[in-house]
Amino acid sequence: xxxxxxxxxxxxxxxxxxxxxxxxxxxxxxxxxxxxxxxxxxxxxxxxxxxxxxxxxxxxxxxxxxxxxxxxxxxxxxxxxxxxxxxxxxxxxxxxxxxxxxxxxxxxxxxxxxxxxxxxxxxxxxxxxxxxxxxxxxxxxxxxxxxxxxxxxxxxxxxxxxxxxxxxxxxxxxxxxxxxxxxxxxxxxxxxxxxxxxxxxxxxxxxxxxxxxxxxxxxxxxxxxxxxxxxxxxxxxxxxxxxxxxxxxxxxxxxxxxxxxxxxxxxxxxxxxxxxxxxxxxxxxxxxxxxxxxxxxxxxxxxxxxxxxxxxxxxxxxxxxxxxxxxxxxxxxxxxxxxxxxxxxxxxxxxxxxxxxxxxxxxxxxxxxxxxxxxxxxxxxxxxxxxxxxxxxxxxxxxxxxxxxxxxxxxxxxxxxxxxxxxxxxxxxxxxxxxxxxxxxxxxxxxxxxxxxxxxxxxxxxxxxxxxxxxxxxxxxxxxxxxxxxxxxxxxxxxxxxxxxxxxxxxxxxxxxxxxxxxxxxxxxxxxxxxxxxxxxxxxxxxxxxxxxxxxxxxxxxxxxxxxxxxxxxxxxxxxxxxxxxxxxxxxxxxxxxxxxxxxxxxxxxxxxxxxxxxxxxxxxxxxxxxxxxxxxxxxxxxxxxxxxxxxxxxxxxxxxxxxxxxxxxxxxxxxxxxxxxxxxxxxxxxxxxxxxxxxxxxxxxxxxxxxxxxxxxxxxxxxxxxxxxxxxxxxxxxxxxxxxxxxxxxxxxxxxxxxxxxxxxxxxxxxxxxxxxxxxxxxxxxxxxxxxxxxxxxxxxxxxxxxxxxxxxxxxxxxxxxxxxxxxxxxxxxxxxxxxxxxxxxxxxxxxxxxxxxxxxxxxxxxxxxxxxxxxxxxxxxxxxxxxxxxxxxxxxxxxxxxxxxxxxxxxxxxxxxxxxxxxxxxxxxxxxxxxxxx
Numbered sequence: 050x051x052x053x054x055x056x057x058x059x060x061x062x063x064x065x066x067x068x069x070x071x072x073x074x075x076x077x078x079x080x081x082x083x084x085x086x087x088x089x090x091x092x093x094x095x096x097x098x099x100x101x102x103x104x105x106x107x108x109x110x111x112x113x114x115x116x117x118x119x120x121x122x123x124x125x126x127x128x129x130x131x132x133x134x135x136x137x138x139x140x141x142x143x144x145x146x147x148x149x150x151x152x153x154x155x156x157x158x159x160x161x162x163x164x165x166x167x168x169x170x171x172x173x174x175x176x177x178x179x180x181x182x183x184x185x186x187x188x189x190x191x192x193x194x195x196x197x198x199x200x201x202x203x204x205x206x207x208x209x210x211x212x213x214x215x216x217x218x219x220x221x222x223x224x225x226x227x228x229x230x231x232x233x234x235x236x237x238x239x240x241x242x243x244x245x246x247x248x249x250x251x252x253x254x255x256x257x258x259x260x261x262x263x264x265x266x267x268x269x270x271x272x273x274x275x276x277x278x279x280x281x282x283x284x285x286x287x288x289x290x291x292x293x294x295x296x297x298x299x300x301x302x303x304x305x306x307x308x309x310x311x312x313x314x315x316x317x318x319x320x321x322x323x324x325x326x327x328x329x330x331x332x333x334x335x336x337x338x339x340x341x342x343x344x345x346x347x348x349x350x351x352x353x354x355x356x357x358x359x360x361x362x363x364x365x366x367x368x369x370x371x372x373x374x375x376x377x378x379x380x381x382x383x384x385x386x387x388x389x390x391x392x393x394x395x396x397x398x399x400x401x402x403x404x405x406x407x408x409x410x411x412x413x414x415x416x417x418x419x420x421x422x423x424x425x426x427x428x429x430x431x432x433x434x435x436x437x438x439x440x441x442x443x444x445x446x447x448x449x450x451x452x453x454x455x456x457x458x459x460x461x462x463x464x465x466x467x468x469x470x471x472x473x474x475x476x477x478x479x480x481x482x483x484x485x486x487x488x489x490x491x492x493x494x495x496x497x498x499x500x501x502x503x504x505x506x507x508x509x510x511x512x513x514x515x516x517x518x519x520x521x522x523x524x525x526x527x528x529x530x531x532x533x534x535x536x537x538x539x540x541x542x543x544x545x546x547x548x549x550x551x552x553x554x555x556x557x558x559x560x561x562x563x564x565x566x567x568x569x570x571x572x573x574x575x576x577x578x579x580x581x582x583x584x585x586x587x588x589x590x591x592x593x594x595x596x597x598x599x600x601x602x603x604x605x606x607x608x609x610x611x612x613x614x615x616x617x618x619x620x621x622x623x624x625x626x627x628x629x630x631x632x633x634x635x636x637x638x639x640x641x642x643x644x645x646x647x648x649x650x651x652x653x654x655x656x657x658x659x660x661x662x663x664x665x666x667x668x669x670x671x672x673x674x675x676x677x678x679x680x681x682x683x684x685x686x687x688x689x690x691x692x693x694x695x696x697x698x699x700x701x702x703x704x705x706x707x708x709x710x711x712x713x714x715x716x717x718x719x720x721x722x723x724x725x726x727x728x729x730x731x732x733x734x735x736x737x738x739x740x741x742x743x744x745x746x747x748x749x750x751x752x753x754x755x756x757x758x759x760x761x762x763x764x765x766x767x768x769x770x771x772x773x774x775x776x777x778x779x780x781x782x783x784x785x786x787x788x789x790x791x792x793x794x795x796x797x798x799x800x801x802x803x804x805x806x807x808x809x810x811x812x813x814x815x816x817x818x819x820x821x822x823x824x825x826x827x828x829x830x831x832x833x834x835x836x837x838x839x840x841x842x843x844x845x846x847x848x849x850x851x852x853x854x855x856x857x858x859x860x861x862x863x864x865x866x867x868x869x870x871x872x873x874x875x876x877x878x879x880x881x882x883x884x885x886x887x888x889x890x891x892x893x894x895x896x897x898x899x900x901x902x903x904x905x906x907x908x909x910x911x912x913x914x915x916x917x918x919x920x921x922x923x924x925x926x927x928x929x930x931x932x933x934x935x936x937x938x939x940x941x942x943x944x945x946x947x948x949x950x951x952x953x954x955x956x957x958x959x960x961x962x963x964x965x966x967x968x969x970x971x972x973x974x975x976x977x978x979x980x981x982x983x984x985x
Contacts, residue, residue: 057078057142058143058145059142060072060145061135061147062081064374064883067083067180070374071148075185082135084135084158086921086925087157109215112212114212118639126929127884128928135166136166140169144172144173145171145173147174148188151380153629154570174194175193180374181433213232213661214232216661216662216665220665221601221604224604224678225601226695229601235578237618238557238566239594239598241557242557242579242593242598243594250682252296253298254547255294255300255545256544257293257309257544257546258315258544259280259290259310260280260322262279262327262491262536263277263538266528266532266534273524276495276525278491281490281491283488283490285488286306287306287308290544291547299546312543318483322481322539325483327534327535329479329530331476332530333475334473334474337497342464342503342507343386343429344431345462346418346429350430351366351572353461354454355554356511357510358454360450360454361576362554362558362572362573364450367919376433377443377447379433380428381430384418384427387418387427391435392431396466403439408467408502430458460506468500469503470504471498471499473497477494477525479491479492493525496521504520553592554590564615564618566618566619566622593739597695599739600680603677608671608672612664621642624638680694682742685704685747693742699735702730702733759772760801771783779796783804788810789827791807792846810825811825812825812826814834814854816854817836824836825843841861878890879920879923882902884928885927887903891909900918905930907926
């Protein structure tokens, strides 16, 4: 699109990929450049605070709470180079277009760019929900001003999160563990996961039985000859199913009025029903109709991508970001299920082409979202453009994961405008009378789909992997009342009640959405944050809380319950929405929350408590660190209390000593809890989930008083050989001998013979001709042989136990060459760094994966995987490393000069100094400065 003659315009977007796509749609006279996301933020630590503010009492927060919550923004160190470039470009153009994303974050970035660049030329805001040529041209032709209400809402959210994190996190440092963090939404998300694990820990399974009958019709007509039916009632009373049992006791709920069959009862009844006649007593047929699913919003996209493709929330959003920036889909952070008229027309046209006229309903479908305060003016996530490209048309242009996600979005969009799936459902009751005159009722259901409608394009998955798909049919024979049937087989089958399923990222996002907590732009970061902080770990798709999370949530529940209350957190989101709509003032909201003023908006319960500041300072002395770091499990068979302690080296079990019932009290967390003999202790193996600490497992861990397991006795000494778990991993011990397990060995599979081999290390191979002993052993860098001070590596751990003296001597006689292993191929090639243009790769290092540009390295953070790390994240991590400069080289320690005898004069001087030092008053040590910075 050509600009006005002689006019040059600078268009600023967030990412280089977006800049590249947009620049292709604009004509000469346009310069498109990226800001690389946010350009300013609150200071991350004391070093970021400008010198003129360092003396201010509010500098620690980065927010002047006594002056209208004025925020101190600083340019991120890794953005300074790009800001200089943008400042230079801004001086060379006639107009600036801020083309950041259309949500609050994008609006705030646009405002920060204006505040940072301070341009002297007109500045306009252009917004679009897809990156296509028509959309970009329309955005240039219809710019608007920056929406200050949206900016205020984003700024209020940022300040709110800073106040919450910086005031609550230090409480966790003092009472639980250093370097922990609390967050307005992350703490609530963690609470949801912890509460589910508590339910699993309290769960008691129940066993129940029923009978599966394979029934046959005498004269098969339409449909199959046989079908399955399940026992549903006996003597008019319903047969117990899983929902009839109390989850915490495993017993039938009081007043359930059901028959609870055990194995003997079910098998006996099946035997009594053998060869008895079966009769159809009831047939009910109803029409079946299923409407299509609404188009994707951010949360439902994350949920379905997790169910169908096992994508994490981060992976889904990263992939969607690439699809959006390259013009394949519309904006991916949205809570609206609306489709534009253009999109509806494109979808209906494509349905006719692919599935025929009958698959399109007479009128276009309109959807209403269930999300509170959804921005209905926005669109749902759909393929970009006025004519949707089919997955086949884009397959060669996309990576494997991009193609999968695009196809998912395309199918969902198309299906949303198709006809209903219709058919019929049948419910049948069948009765048989046993030889003991017991009336047994069986039930069967069937479903037949006569017109699949939208199911031809898309079938939604379920969080329950055992659930039946929507398009699954269950065909029954044509049955009528009083029709006789025969039983080909009667099988008694047992079932066990199941604890509530753990949350996955998908189901946790769904739970947050239903509670009104978080927004489309925050779901993925919430999932990542609770993992990065060590509060949640993933096992497959399941999210398991750590014992550290139990301690943190326990503290918050006891002393700051309102701060992790679901309704309160949702109400803050609503008030932020009201600020975005111009209905409330951000200052009033922040004042009420922080100081407790009841004049403005904000939660009254917090306000009456004196606000956040007063709440965290006044309650601090009431928090007992011993209590919050103790998670009660149960009382064992001997009446002793068993708890999990969260200690400085990780969680461990503790129970009362014999003769005691209560676990002895401890010093405050972090102060001596690892020493002394305060109760019986056992380490908790890494990776053991809280709900797996059953009484049986705890008993096993306490064997020997320290989580020991006896493997057997040493034949040569008669001493027991024990497998133990220590601070540095599992090891075997017998008497005074100890040896760590090899890398190839696991505690579960270790045998007595292997333990004996380990305890014989270092192994004496023999004596060399010069009389020196030759031994084999395992070291920090692997197995080796040694003679005196001469070492050579062995190529396998097994060789330690089999290498002969001649082989060892030959190895030791060989020249000592430093064998460099061939460099392992990188785990992933990422492309060029947007800032430096250097190629970035992810490698596997001694301490885990890291990203490097050949000069600077940055380790991946906890929870990040090589597959999920984005190019922008990698660039930012390396930029932070460059900002710090190269690591200082360690100077070689100087050898101490030989001591010289002091002369008489020197001795006299030294004696005078010593005397003076004794007479001088001792100086008080300067107080240490706090080095930790709260995390939000």
